[in-house]
Amino acid sequence: MLRIEGLSAGYSAKPVLNDVSINVGAGQFVAIVGPNGAGKTTLFKTISGIVKPSGGRITFDGVDLLAVPPPQRAHFGIAHVPEGRQVFPSLTVMENLEMGAMTESGRRDWQANIESIFEWLPVLKERRNQFAGTMSGGQQQMLAIGRGLASSPKLLMLDEPSMGLAPSTADFIFERLIEIRRQSGLTMLLVEQRVAEALESADHGYVLEAGHVVLEGNNDTLRADDRVRKAYLGM
């Protein structure tokens, strides 16, 4: 579904991604793990068009994504749940969800989507008329996920959903993501620093270090790999 080939990108003179190739098949849950500064967020921003690549190709459902203007990419079925949540603070929860549903598919499926979102993330229903800026970090993260789901995406991209959250809240978010995936069969691409949880949730993984893919495989292979065990799982 999403095919990234030989992607290089960075900010002015500072390259961040170097010849990165990643494949996400329909229905897969793929995790990209790695330390701070490995280029995970830059990779997502390049997919969404906020960062312009210096080389390589990105195709989504056979479409050359780099030829699509950034605001149009959401309309192709890519939902980006950004790092640090980035909900719209002066909009209510409901209005935030409506912004997620700016796409044609989001508008069409609005009723059904909102029901599932409220069922998966009931706190959003309770707080639907509250301003997003007044919610806690965990609630904002759930809103950011709900907002992504409201667009009826083909691919849900999650950038560090556990960032800045208490461990129990982060665990709850992971548990919700797995449940959403189980019920909807949605294709997901996750970027995480919490390697153990990420590899446990996903069925395929990539390890990104200093802008290079250093390792890839299904979750069992990666969890059994010595380097991953030593560097990330603390075993």
Next chain:
Amino acid sequence: MEGFLQALAAGLLIGAVYGLMCVGLGLIFGVMRVINFAHGDFMMLGMYTAFYLFTAAGVQALFGNTVGPFVAILLAGPVLAVFGYFVHRALISHVSGTRTASLEGEGHYAQLILTLGIALILQNGGLIVFGSVLASIRTPLSSSAWELGPFLDMSIFLNKARSIDAIVSLAMMILLSLLITRTRIGKSLRAAADNPTAATYMGIDVDRAHRTAFALGCGITAIAGGLLATNYPFHPFVGLEYVIVMYAGVVLGGMGSIIGAFWGGMTIGLVQQMSTLILPTQLQNAAIFAVFLLIIFFRPQGFFGRMVERT
């Protein structure tokens, strides 16, 4: 007491128009974060547009002297909105929005110089095209009044033109707040203002949202300018007199708060009129800024401003 109520009424009437004027600027600043120094001059263009629509384009002949001016004023709004749309497209978009999002200072320096340049061109171009003679949009309503009362032997006189100006301003304000709180376009404007990057992730074209806000802001201020022109004569440099009041109103309301800008403008109108009770008229503007400083001293974020960081 009678003088006080009279000044209060006059302040409310002019305050509503000032409020609308400030909202035009507040919308542009709130959504785009662009300081538009040329906004007073867009208003000047709105005044002349209403003037020529009324006198030369047949509105006077068609609607007469009483209704005609207000028809012309309301038509000047869309004309200036279209003008603003193209000014954004041709000039402002090059120094704002996604093109400059990654630059240091987000292109603010270029925006300052560009909007100052536009202001100079409009002022001096206006002088060449319109001449330096004072113009005004005359209606018989400007020189007649409704009498309220008498209550307890006091009557308040409301200038008819100013009363209608205030009513039109309030109606526009209600329409605008419905637009930004209820409609999809309005909500996407607020989302683009809150977080342009996240708005892009939602599929909102932020540059297009900016263009919409700029056009709307120009149109709204043009209507406010036309309304002011029914009572105050104008000239090509009139924008300078109002742009400072506009900024004071926007800051008072809270930078970024669109509805707040209306109350900021209202406050300024009230202070201006009430100050005439105790101060000579020449000190009206001094009184405005004395009160402005006082309010900002106790409430630096303005009436509706939020003390939160923008993500």
